[in-house]
Amino acid sequence: MYTLLSGLYKYMFQKDEYCILILGLDNAGKTTFLEQSKTRFNKNYKGMSLSKITTTVGLNIGTVDVGKARLMFWDLGGQEELQSLWDKYYAECHGVIYVIDSTDEERLSESKEAFDLPLHS
Ligand SMILES: Nc1nc2c(ncn2[C@@H]2O[C@H](COP(=O)(O)OP(=O)(O)OP(=O)(O)O)[C@@H](O)[C@H]2O)c(=O)[nH]1
Numbered sequence: 001m002y003t004l005l006s007g008l009y010k011y012m013f014q015k016d017e018y019c020i021l022i023l024g025l026d027n028a029g030k031t032t033f034l035e036q037s038k039t040r041f042n043k044n045y046k047g048m049s050l051s052k053i054t055t056t057v058g059l060n061i062g063t064v065d066v067g068k069a070r071l072m073f074w075d076l077g078g079q080e081e082l083q084s085l086w087d088k089y090y091a092e093c094h095g096v097i098y099v100i101d102s103t104d105e106e107r108l109s110e111s112k113e114a115f116d117l118p119l120h121s
């Protein structure tokens with residue numbers, strides 16, 4: 001009976017959780033994207049001032065509920081020495097958002113190389 005009820009409860013109220021990695025070069029706008037997503041989708045979230053966002057050294061985690069899904073975003077640091085950590089998270093995630101600063105044309109090829117890195121490791 002307990003199993004039946006807990007199954008029913010989970011079916012009705014529990015959200016499916018998905019882990020989404022946010023990758024991209026340093027300064028591409030990953031943390032800004034995460035903050036904007038949280039502000040847009042989480043009703044009671046008062047977003048932090050965008051000017052207060054500094055470069056990410058570790059990991060920012062943000063949760064956003066969309067319909068019956070709960071998206072758990074992992075925003076990793078994009079600096080070169082941190083890129084080797086990307087593939088540690090790659091195997092655990094359900095999806096990847098790759099952020100490119102389209103105005104920074106000089107770094108587009110560097111961005112492409114960094115994008116290819118976890119795909120080939
Ligand atoms: N104009 C403009 N500036 C942006 C946009 N997104 C981010 N920025 C600016 O770009 C800079 C870097 O943004 P972050 O979100 O910290 O970049 P990041 O990819 O998280 O960088 P790391 O944490 O170092 O990997 C900040 O000064 C932001 O305000 C955008 O869509 N438009």
Ligand SMILES: [Mg+2]
Nearest residue numbers: 030031055056
């Ligand atoms: Mg960041």
